[in-house]
Amino acid sequence: MFPExxxxxxxxxxxxxxxTVDIDECYRICSSDPGIDEVTEYVTWDPHETKKETLEFLERGRERFEDGEAATYVIRPREGEDGAGEIAGFGGFDVEWDRRTANLGVWLRKR
Incomplete structure (x- = not known):
């Protein structure tokens, strides 16, 4: 339904x-990346406390994608850009099919 x-x-x-996302890299970013407290101040989640929490975050993204409930993506700079291949953040949208709406969300690491 949504593009991979x-x-x-x-x-x-x-x-x-x-x-698609290395759990160790994701855990490091979502738990203790410089500036993560500032990032999570304005989102609906807190810094991850365990790798299990990070794995559940990734699995939930895949399940909701496959069920057509959400399209969430890892964001990385392309080849030739600063930080190519590194996780820059995550973004996507949750779909409310009955209301024909979607809620967009994006968070990016501090440079």
């Missing part, structure tokens, strides 16, 4: 899941 991959001139977005 989206590419722009500078970014590559891949469907969020344990197949």
């Amino acid at each position: 991959t989206i590419e722009t001139d500078r970014l590559r977005l891949e469907a969020r899941g344990p197949e």
